[in-house]
Every structure is written in structure tokens, then in C-alpha cells.
Amino acid sequence: MSGPTRVRLTDEGPLLVDGPVEVVGADGSVVRSDRFTTAICTCRRSRTYPLCDTAHRRRERVTGPGD
Template identity: 65%
Template sequence: MPNKPERPCRITLGDDGPLLVEGPVEITGPDGSVAVSDRFVVAVCMCRRSRMYPWCDTSHRRRARPGERHDTAD
């Protein structure tokens, strides 16, 4: 955990994408594993489809959202 940050950490929520967090970041998973990134902004996966979890690899873009239809012309 950071010691007394100069300003609050900025987190940006998107409608259908990752959680954007100003870095550097350290994420502790439910199993106790730790992922660290020193990037300026990191994208944290919220859909759990990422092969790089907890980091987003844009896998959320490859699947239709629940309720979406993709009709084809006959």
C-alpha cells in the first residue's frame, strides 16, 4: 500500500471495457498472487476473459454482450 499519496489515485470506469487506473499499480488477487505494473496508466480486466488477467488484453471486444443480436441479411 502506498504511504500518504500526494493526490488520490484516479480510476476511470468505462461502460463496456476495462478499469483504467493511473499507475504504478500493485494488484493482489483473491489467491494472494501479486501483479505489478509501473506503467503510467494500466487497464485492469473486469470481464475475466483476458489471457493476461488481471491486465486487459481487449478480449471483451471479441464476444457479443448478453442480449445482443447479430442478424445476417438473407
């Protein structure tokens, strides 16, 4: 029996899911990844959405007053 699936939250980046994973989109489409760890996009900038392609790294950081 295997343990629970580990999902890691990252600052300003994707969700990291350990093990093979199937991601079901809002439209019902299914994307399967057999990778040891899969990065799930949370910024919606990825060209391979719902999988992360690190597009979040290319965005400019906006700073406000006092930053």
C-alpha cells in the same frame, strides 16, 4: 505530496488506474504494473488476467426483445 489515485470506470471495458499499481488476486498473487495507466480486466476473458488484453472487444453483444 501527490493527489489521490484516479480509477476510471469504462462502459463495457476495464477499470483504468493511473500510475504504478499492484493488483492482489483472490489467491494472494501479486501483479505489478509500472505503466502510466493500467487497464484492469473486469470481464475475466483476458489471457493476461488481471490485466486487460481487450478480449472484451471480441465478444458478441446479445440483444433481447425490443433492442
